[in-house]
């Protein structure tokens with residue numbers, strides 16, 4: 001089979017490149033190869049009843065399939081160069097913002113109309129944060145919510161399905177370089193193309209490093225973020241979340257001058273398990289629909305750990321720490337802040353007696369046995385700093401779930417066209433290490449499609 005363009009991976013990066021390709025060059029023959037299932041067939045077997053924990057499916061329905069890792073996410077599209085990736089380093093800040101706004105227009109016109117756009121600009125919270133040694137990052141955020149995000153994906157698939165050939169449950173095993181293009185090789189099939197867009201996200205990170213090795217593409221890897229997910233009564237953060245929805249706040253610790261930051265804030269949301277390469281970590285969701293809202297807000301507190309040469313296994317370091325929590329707790333561990341401060345583990349009785357009803361059934365335990373002291377100290381310092389702008393954050397009953405790990409893909413060496421050292425082989429989205437978010441991954445897809453279209 002021969003195509004003009006083959007896209008590997010149907011996450012936001014792959015979807016938006018396909019969308020833009022058929023818009024800009026409708027005559028091009030485009031195929032998408034995806035390891036996971038179509039959207040409607042993506043079901044995680046954990047039902048809390050018969051299946052309580054991860055049974056390690058061949059492809060994880062949460063991370064893989066049409067919509068990628070973002071399909072069941074909270075659908076927060078942050079339009080900013082301050083976080084979410086470094087796309088601007090390749091294409092410039094103005095262009096990056098313009099593409100993120102374009103992605104927002106597409107989302108809004110495909111089911112996202114009626115959802116809210118929040119903004120930090122001109123807000124009084126910037127000053128309040130500054131007065132308390134905290135920095136509020138600038139962003140506009142479109143909050144689709146898990147439910148509307150799903151609807152947008154359904155509409156996008158509807159629009160693409162007759163114009164693009166989709167191959168689901170077809171993981172690509174190898175890419176071979178030809179004289180004028182590439183051969184994409186799967187277990188039971190293969191196809192050729194002139195241009196190849198690789199958009200395999202976080203779940204494809206190990207595969208990506210193998211491809212880079214095979215094709216002699218330079219890479220670099222040195223960062224992992226580690227921390228906990230905090231859950232507290234929604235009213236404690238409501239003055240911030242009502243106005244900003246999500247606030248990205250950064251704190252520089254006094255002791256080690258490490259950076260701790262809030263990440264993925266879910267007002268009235270739930271805490272969830274996440275499975276990365278068989279290791280259970282923690283994450284969070286929230287819903288747009290009133291009926292699904294809870295009385296709690298959750299967000300992650302993460303400490304960025306940068307390693308220097310020659311250490312290259314930053315993700316393995318994060319995985320080892322997450323594995324420790326799985327070993328001690330059989331999965332995610334939950335601890336009351338008051339118990340952590342008193343140097344004792346939480347138990348079910350103390351959690352039940354607390355004022356906060358946990359939204360995730362995790363094992364009560366002691367996070368200080370899992371996270372390195374330096375990281376734990378940074379998190380505790382930041383909880384007290386946040387307590388000054390949102391009194392109640394440092395209450396004894398505040399729940400900490402661990403561990404939350406933000407893995408970073410290794411960075412693939414790319415030129416300003418997001419092209420590797422091989423002409424016509426592009427790497428986009430989180431798999432490139434350039435992006436770590438829905439907006440940036442989607443924008444990188446649009447950008448490369450336009451490069452191929454000759455713009």
Ligand SMILES: Cc1cc2nc3c(=O)[nH]c(=O)nc-3n(C[C@H](O)[C@H](O)[C@H](O)COP(=O)(O)OP(=O)(O)OC[C@H]3O[C@@H](n4cnc5c(N)ncnc54)[C@H](O)[C@@H]3O)c2cc1C
Pocket residue numbers: 008009010011012013014033034035036063064065066067068069070071072073074075076077078084170171172173199200201202203204207264274283284428429430431435436437438439441442
């Ligand atoms: C629970 C959760 C919540 C999140 N919430 C947010 C949020 O609110 N806001 C935000 O900005 N970001 C969020 N993120 C991150 C966001 O989902 C990612 O940044 C985004 O999905 C990256 O898009 P991508 O297309 O690069 O990769 P992905 O979405 O990871 O898609 C990659 C696709 O490639 C496929 N693939 C991998 N290897 C192969 C192969 N060899 N052959 C064929 N296919 C392959 C995978 O199956 C997958 O479907 C969240 C992530 C998770 C897990």
